Amino acid sequence: MPLLMKPLLPLLLLVALLSACAPTRQGSALTDEWIPSPNHGPRRPTMVVLHYTTNNDTETALRTLTHPEREVSAHYLVGRDGRIVQLVDEARRAWHAGASYWQGNQDVNSASIGIELDNNGHEPFPDRQIDALLALLDDLRARYAIAPGQVVGHSDVALGRKVDPGPLFPWRRLAAEGFGQWCDPPYPTPPPGFDLTTGLALLGYDTTDPEAARRAFHLRYLPQHDPLVAAAIETELAHCVALTPGRPDRP
């Protein structure tokens, strides 16, 4: 090293250290120049997808949701005792929905917060767990302005693949707090020409396979009904649900 450089050595080291610590910018390799604008903010999730873990305890669920080889996660896990564990930064894309569709969006993971409820799929959800979920949803809504119809189940967005959070999930209670849509009878008469597939598409379901969308709708809105009774009221119900506030006011 030339003698003249020696006094500059600490400065050079500092510059090298700072550049190593600087956050890497994501962008195109084709960029000619990087002129940063101050006018931006974090990307905002617009949806929440609810799941059940299929596990009998939180520890088992946590092992799965954090194991690198399982390649599955969620932003939050809510235990049966109401304990809320965060697993993924909200600004990051958690891997919870898989191949999915809702209201035209085919990449639900990129648009959503994923919440796992510790539940084996065959048990009622304890009040403490739902109370904690409602508090978490309230917090998310306050920060991201999530519309009621944007709070959905995995079964709504992954037709034919998933059935969680299942027939025991208290959707009616959630809707009373403004999360997810609901409608109680008596249902108004739909306009002429209104059919079930139209209603399901209005809600956000992928109606490419109308029967798969219909099954997901029944699972969420008519889980305890006899299939014949459900079939008799499904169109009126879908119409009624579609009349309730669902989609965001702005894109």
Ligand SMILES: [Zn+2]
């Ligand atoms: Zn799921």
